[in-house]
Amino acid sequence: MVLPECGGIYAGMLERHGLEVRQATLFDRPTVLEEGERELESWIRMFRQTFVEKMGEAKAQRWIRLSAAPVPGRIVSG
Numbered sequence: 001m002v003l004p005e006c007g008g009i010y011a012g013m014l015e016r017h018g019l020e021v022r023q024a025t026l027f028d029r030p031t032v033l034e035e036g037e038r039e040l041e042s043w044i045r046m047f048r049q050t051f052v053e054k055m056g057e058a059k060a061q062r063w064i065r066l067s068a069a070p071v072p073g074r075i076v077s078g
Contacts, residue, residue, distance in 0.1 A: 040068045 011021040041064050045052060052060040 040064070 010026070011024045014021050014024075044064055044067065052064075055063065
């Protein structure tokens, strides 16, 4: 098994479900978002559209707001 540092986390998850991991590579995929304070909301709506639609707009707004709240002790680049 060949695993880079972060790939090992995901490989372990797969192995716990009965899969044999021979190689895992984690690729950095930066997504440019240019909407200021609404960046995270835009990202969530873009990549989790089906999830948000099933949740309903009212619940989605609350979930997005909670997800975008600052986490104490975390560094956020701006």
